[in-house]
Amino acid sequence: MTRVFVTRALPGGSGPGSPLARLRDAVDEVDVWEDEAPPSPAALLARSEDCDGLLSMLTERVDAALLDARPGLRVVANMAVGYDNVDVPACSARGVLVTNTPGVLTDATADMTWALLLAAARRLPEGRAAIEAGEWGPWHPSWLLGSAVTGRTLGIVGPGRIGAAVARRAQGFQMRVLYSGRSAKADFPGEFVPLDDLLARSDFVSIHVPLTEATRGMCDASFFARMQPHAVFVNTARGPVVDQGALTDALRADLIAGAGLDVMTPEPLPPDHPLLHAPRLVLAPHLGSATLETRTQMAHLAVDGLLAALTGERPVHLLNPDALTPDTREPDALDVTAATNDTARRRGRP
Ligand code: DGY
Numbered sequence: 001m002t003r004v005f006v007t008r009a010l011p012g013g014s015g016p017g018s019p020l021a022r023l024r025d026a027v028d029e030v031d032v033w034e035d036e037a038p039p040s041p042a043a044l045l046a047r048s049e050d051c052d053g054l055l056s057m058l059t060e061r062v063d064a065a066l067l068d069a070r071p072g073l074r075v076v077a078n079m080a081v082g083y084d085n086v087d088v089p090a091c092s093a094r095g096v097l098v099t100n101t102p103g104v105l106t107d108a109t110a111d112m113t114w115a116l117l118l119a120a121a122r123r124l125p126e127g128r129a130a131i132e133a134g135e136w137g138p139w140h141p142s143w144l145l146g147s148a149v150t151g152r153t154l155g156i157v158g159p160g161r162i163g164a165a166v167a168r169r170a171q172g173f174q175m176r177v178l179y180s181g182r183s184a185k186a187d188f189p190g191e192f193v194p195l196d197d198l199l200a201r202s203d204f205v206s207i208h209v210p211l212t213e214a215t216r217g218m219c220d221a222s223f224f225a226r227m228q229p230h231a232v233f234v235n236t237a238r239g240p241v242v243d244q245g246a247l248t249d250a251l252r253a254d255l256i257a258g259a260g261l262d263v264m265t266p267e268p269l270p271p272d273h274p275l276l277h278a279p280r281l282v283l284a285p286h287l288g289s290a291t292l293e294t295r296t297q298m299a300h301l302a303v304d305g306l307l308a309a310l311t312g313e314r315p316v317h318l319l320n321p322d323a324l325t326p327d328t329r330e331p332d333a334l335d336v337t338a339a340t341n342d343t344a345r346r347r348g349r350p
Helices: 019-026 041-047 064-069 088-093 106-121 124-132 161-171 195-201 221-225 244-252 292-310 336-346
Strands: 003-006 029-032 053-056 075-078 097-099 153-157 176-180 204-207 232-235 258-261 281-283
Touching (some): 019 029, 019 292, 088 097, 097 292, 106 161, 153 161, 153 195, 221 244
Parallel strands (some): 153 176, 258 281
């Protein structure tokens, strides 16, 4: 008996060929958390009892305590490209495979980066607020002047897939692109420079690094102080990469001209959070990959990862090859139930 817990209703419906239908066709029991809010840690623990697989979202913390309580787990398929919510080394140590969903959300997230960049550069939220407040007076040549975008310099911090897609879009705006990261990339459409240079020369700075202990809080007071006063900052990566207090101070002190955030800390941001009072800040509620097409593809990829692991195949987007056992390196079972039962028997489960 194969059992999988899916921590949120999957996009794409439940019709034939949908991610959920594919899962239900292949797995004996698929339990779906139907609430809009994520399961609490206690609910996650309870509902993952006897599970072989977990299809999780970025909102679920998969840590050593959960893994120890659920020794039958063989795979965590995280429906996100980011996986800072999963303790991957702890999974590896217990032979639990972890997969993510890269690639399919690259364009949607790059589009969102540009939506924020343009909205912040051209001060769209302030314009709307002025209309709503009845402050839209007669046309004035100096009212709500924003920053030009075309022909200027864009700095990309983190030259991964999404950073590259953001850089490619900049070509349409005839921009010079600078980028920094651990090393230069032969095919990245831009000039590799040290971070200091990037901050000193860019008119727009966009963050595309994963959240790790090295990147946590990297956009701090010194980071913003090194940006140009007319520059705009954008983050569509992960909230904790930014010291939000430092960002708020930088905006208040006019150290930078504006900012756009799709990710923040905490998420969801409470309606009375101080960040909401920061000037010239455009906010979106973590919508980077939020198109029906993209989210459906992410759900399919997560299902692919989960089913591959359960059938003993090597998942395409496997994050921890060190967790592979001789069984999963050389699969011979293609039937999920058979594979899972075999594993259960090996582990002494009924
Ligand atoms: C991710 O996939 O990591 C995004 O933040 C959500 O789509």
